[in-house]
Amino acid sequence: MLKCINDLSIDMFSFKDECFLSRPLGWLREFAEWYGNEIKKPFLINTRPETINEDIVVLLKKMSPLVQIGIGVESGSQKILPEVLNRKMSIEKIKEVFVLLHKHNIRTVVPFMIGLPYETRVDIFKSIEMCRIINPTVLSVNIFQPMPGQQLRDICIKEGFITGDEPLHTYQSGTVMNMPQLSSQDIVNMRRTFVLYAKLPKEYYPEIEKCERDYYGNLSLYKKLVNLRWELSN
Numbered sequence: 579m580l581k582c583i584n585d586l587s588i589d590m591f592s593f594k595d596e597c598f599l600s601r602p603l604g605w606l607r608e609f610a611e612w613y614g615n616e617i618k619k620p621f622l623i624n625t626r627p628e629t630i631n632e633d634i635v636v637l638l639k640k641m642s643p644l645v646q647i648g649i650g651v652e653s654g655s656q657k658i659l660p661e662v663l664n665r666k667m668s669i670e671k672i673k674e675v676f677v678l679l680h681k682h683n684i685r686t687v688v689p690f691m692i693g694l695p696y697e698t699r700v701d702i703f704k705s706i707e708m709c710r711i712i713n714p715t716v717l718s719v720n721i722f723q724p725m726p727g728q729q730l731r732d733i734c735i736k737e738g739f740i741t742g743d744e745p746l747h748t749y750q751s752g753t754v755m756n757m758p759q760l761s762s763q764d765i766v767n768m769r770r771t772f773v774l775y776a777k778l779p780k781e782y783y784p785e786i787e788k789c790e791r792d793y794y795g796n797l798s799l800y801k802k803l804v805n806l807r808w809e810l811s812n
Contacts, residue, residue, distance in 0.1 A: 580616065592622040599629035606637060613641045620644035627651070627675045628667050635682050646715075647679065648687040653694070654708025655701040662694050662730070669708065676712035688714035692772065693722040693753045693765035695733050702768050709776040719772040720749040721765060767793065777807045 582588075599606065613621075620642050627649055638645050651672055652663055659665040679686055690705050709717060723746050724731035724739075734755065735742045744754035750769070756762045771790040778786065782803065789800040 583617070583619070588619065590620045590622070591617075593624075595624065597625050597629060598623040599625040599634060606634070610637045610641050618642055620646075622646040622648070624648040624650070626667075627672045630675045630678065632678060635678060635684065638684075639682060644685075646685040646687060648689075649675070649714075651688050651705075651708065651712070652691045653697075653701065654690075654705035655697070656704075658694055658697055658701050662696060672708070673711060676714070680713070685716075686712075686714040687716045687718075688712070689718045689720055690772070691720050691722050692768055693755050693760070695722075695730055695737065695739060695755075695757070697757075698759050699764065699768070702772070703775070706772060706775045709772075717773065717776070719769050721747070721751075721753045721769055722755065723747060723749060724754065767791070774803050774807060777811070778803065782806075 724734045734740045739757050753762050753765045767790045774786045789796045
């Protein structure tokens with residue numbers, strides 16, 4: 579293994595397991611000991627909030643001085659998580675996990691998802707507020723796509739949110755969802771301004787909302803806010 583690492587000049591590993599920490603604790607301990615003693619390379623994993631606790635974080639840090647954890651939070655709405663996404667965890671648990679990860683200076687990557695069935699603008703702002711609180715190192719905002727084979731797609735057709743014949747978009751380009759409380763354009767507008775709402779001080783909310791409601795009529799303002807977001811991040 580070490581010869582392979584040296585011959586290929588490998589600097590980092592990315593473990594492509596959707597929930598790396600769901601493995602048995604005994605296996606994780608054995609793997610961490612081996613990796614920390616022999617490999618010692620920075621690594622990236624993906625997992626779920628409910629798999630993380632203090633003991634697990636300490637175990638991971640023994641493996642390498644640098645860890646990045648991708649955690650699919652998806653929504654900050656306690657209604658959307660269990661009722662739509664079937665995620666049996668609490669908002670408070672998610673917050674506690676990120677307090678722990680910040681304490682240990684662990685880099686985090688968090689995707690959020692908007693445009694979900696039954697979601698409202700209020701629900702999206704709960705996700706924005708969640709993002710402000712947990713403050714991930716990197717965040718992405720994806721748009722829900724009702725893919726064939728999903729149970730949620732069947733719900734969307736039944737509720738009339740889609741016909742089922744529409745060509746799907748990518749996770750970031752657009753949506754076929756059109757709900758009474760949240761139109762397809764509303765979803766696109768919220769995706770475009772989500773990060774600004776999450777990262778800029780709330781005193782800028784009125785200006786961000788102008789860009790949300792009328793992006794093309796406020797392009798200069800939007801660019802100014804994006805630049806400000808990066809300035810404040812440095």
